Amino acid sequence: GENVEQHPSxxxxxxxxxxxxxxxYSDSASNYFPWYKQELGKRPQxxxxxxxxVGEKKDQRIAVTLNKTAKHFSLHITETQPEDSAVYFxxxxxxxxxxxxxxxxxxxxxx
Amino acid sequence: xxxxxxxxxxxxxxxxxxxxxxxxSLDFQATTMFWYRQFPxxxxxxxxxxxxxxxxxxEQGVEKDKFxxxxxxxxxxxxxxxxxxxxxxxxxxxxxxxxxxxxxxETQYFGPGTRLLVL
Numbered sequence: 001g002e003n004v005e006q007h008p009s010x011x012x013x014x015x016x017x018x019x020x021x022x023x024x025y026s027d028s029a030s031n032y033f034p035w036y037k038q039e040l041g042k043r044p045q046x047x048x049x050x051x052x053x054v055g056e057k058k059d060q061r062i063a064v065t066l067n068k069t070a071k072h073f074s075l076h077i078t079e080t081q082p083e084d085s086a087v088y089f090x091x092x093x094x095x096x097x098x099x100x101x102x103x104x105x106x107x108x109x110x111x
Numbered sequence: 112x113x114x115x116x117x118x119x120x121x122x123x124x125x126x127x128x129x130x131x132x133x134x135x136s137l138d139f140q141a142t143t144m145f146w147y148r149q150f151p152x153x154x155x156x157x158x159x160x161x162x163x164x165x166x167x168x169x170e171q172g173v174e175k176d177k178f179x180x181x182x183x184x185x186x187x188x189x190x191x192x193x194x195x196x197x198x199x200x201x202x203x204x205x206x207x208x209x210x211x212x213x214x215x216x217e218t219q220y221f222g223p224g225t226r227l228l229v230l
Contacts, residue, residue: 032217
């Protein structure tokens, strides 16, 4: 069935460094890939997304890349700040309405 | 972005009672809403898809008689956990599909979640 793998499960970086989170999906029909940030006890918040007709998208310090051939996509956060610390989830939408979520990455930005 | 509310934010109940959780889209109409369950330090597990005016679609392994879903209007879906037991304790989050101003760009927006503790 549909599956999304996400790595790493935890990531610690020094403030100011970059962080990269990678996801791989199984269903080649997937055409939409959102990234959510979830702080402890709060709702997931959409931070960036990419559709299958685009290879890269950037929004200030956040960027997402998509490689459809390899079926993987990545989140890049540059100049990390302590407030970037949270759990990040990738998701893939395999051509229907539901999202398949990755297992999450706990990012810690060390001051 | 669009706003989704959820009520209550937390509930404590005795084993055997039923608990109703409401999910509302505040500034848009949502023909489809989703119910997720999230255990501590784990990912979001889709339980069911709530469709306005029709029966919900449940994911494999989710008991439809245990988790009753009703989507009676374009802005409200409810999840009722019937005869709740301690193993039902979890963080329940809903999301709603919004198609944006153009009607073509779908995005899911999440509610703040409901923390359920069954004693």
